[in-house]
Amino acid sequence: MAKSKFEYVRDFEADDTCLPNCWVVTRLDGRNFHRFAEQHGFSKPNDDRALHLMTKCAQTVMQELEDIVMAYGQSDEYSFVFKKKSNWFKRRASKFMTHVVSQFASSYVFYWKDYFKDQPLLYPPGFDGRVVLYPSNQNLKDYLSWRQADCHVNNLYNTVFWMLVQRSGLTPVQAQDRLKGTLAGDKNEILFSEFNINYNNEPLMYRKGTVLIWQKVNEVTTKRIKLPKESEEKEVEVARTRTKAVPLHCDIIGDQFWEEYPEILADS
Ligand code: DGT
Numbered sequence: 001m002a003k004s005k006f007e008y009v010r011d012f013e014a015d016d017t018c019l020p021n022c023w024v025v026t027r028l029d030g031r032n033f034h035r036f037a038e039q040h041g042f043s044k045p046n047d048d049r050a051l052h053l054m055t056k057c058a059q060t061v062m063q064e065l066e067d068i069v070m071a072y073g074q075s076d077e078y079s080f081v082f083k084k085k086s087n088w089f090k091r092r093a094s095k096f097m098t099h100v101v102s103q104f105a106s107s108y109v110f111y112w113k114d115y116f117k118d119q120p121l122l123y124p125p126g127f128d129g130r131v132v133l134y135p136s137n138q139n140l141k142d143y144l145s146w147r148q149a150d151c152h153v154n155n156l157y158n159t160v161f162w163m164l165v166q167r168s169g170l171t172p173v174q175a176q177d178r179l180k181g182t183l184a185g186d187k188n189e190i191l192f193s194e195f196n197i198n199y200n201n202e203p204l205m206y207r208k209g210t211v212l213i214w215q216k217v218n219e220v221t222t223k224r225i226k227l228p229k230e231s232e233e234k235e236v237e238v239a240r241t242r243t244k245a246v247p248l249h250c251d252i253i254g255d256q257f258w259e260e261y262p263e264i265l266a267d268s
C-alpha cells in the first residue's frame with residue numbers, strides 16, 4: 001500500500017528503547033495520596049485495606065502483563081522488575097510505564113469495593129510512573145534495598161508520630177518538634193518507654209513492605225462432571241498447580257532472600 005504524504009510525522013516519535021541487558025524497573029506512586037488517604041478515612045499510619053488493595057493491583061499487573069519477575073510495594077507505591085532479557089513491546093519505556101500504570105489504576109478502582117466495603121470511592125485516583133534501568137544485579141538489589149529502607153524509616157517515624165498524637169495528645173506540630181533530630185534508637189526508645197511498644201513486634205507488612213514473587217501453589221477446586229457410564233453429574237475435587245504472584249513480607253536487603261530465591265536474578 002502506498003504511503004500517505006502524512007507518514008513523515010512518525011519520524012517525530014522519539015526512540016525510547018530501553019538499553020539491552022538491563023533490569024527494567026517501573027515504579028508507580030499514588031498522586032497526592034496524602035489527601036486521598038485523608039478523604040477516604042485511611043487509618044494512621046497504616047491502613048490494612050489500602051495496603052492489601054495495592055497488593056491486589058500489583059498481582060493483577062504481574063498476571064496480566066508479560067515478563068515481570070518480581071514486585072516490591074510500600075505505602076502508595078509499587079515497583080515492578082522486568083526480566084533483563086525482556087523484549088516486550090521491543091523494550092519501549094513508554095509501553096512498560098503506561099501499561100503498568102494504567103493496569104494498576106484501573107485495578108485500583110475495579111477492586112476498591114472488595115477492600116473498602118463501607119467506604120465509597122469518592123473520586124478517581126491517579127498514579128505517576130517512571131522507568132529506571134539497572135545494569136547489574138547489585139544495582140537492582142540496591143534499588144530494592146533503597147525502597148525497603150525508605151519503608152522502614154518512614155514507618156518507624158510515622159508509628160512514633162501517631163502514637164504521640166493519638167495517645168499522648170500532642171498536636172502534629174508538637175509531635176514533629178519532639179522527633180526533630182532523633183535517631184532510630186531514640187524513636188525505638190520512645191515507643192518502648194512511653195507506649196510499651198517493641199517496634200520489632202509491629203506487623204511485618206508495615207515494617208518490610210510487600211514483595212511479590214512467582215510461586216507454584218496447589219489449588220483444589222470442585223468441579224461437576226458427568227462420567228460416561230453414569231447418568232448423573234458428580235462433584236469431584238480437581239487439584240492443579242498454578243503459578244501465582246505470592247506476597248511475602250520479608251527482608252530483601254540482606255543476602256538470605258536472594259539465596260533462597262536464586263531464580264529471580266537468574267538469566268532467561
Ligand atoms: P505525590 O506522590 O507527590 O503526588 O504526593 P503524596 O501525597 O502521594 O506523597 P507520597 O507519595 O510521598 O506519600 C504517600 C502519602 O500517602 C503519605 O502522605 C501517606 C499516605 N499514605 C499511604 N499509605 C497510607 C496508609 O496506609 N494510611 C494513611 N493514613 N496514609 C497513607
Ligand code: MG
Nearest residue numbers: 029030031032
Ligand atoms: Mg512524592
Ligand code: MG
Nearest residue numbers: 029030031033
Ligand atoms: Mg504519592
Ligand code: MG
Nearest residue numbers: 029075076077
Ligand atoms: Mg509515595
Ligand code: MG
Nearest residue numbers: 089095098099
Ligand atoms: Mg493500539
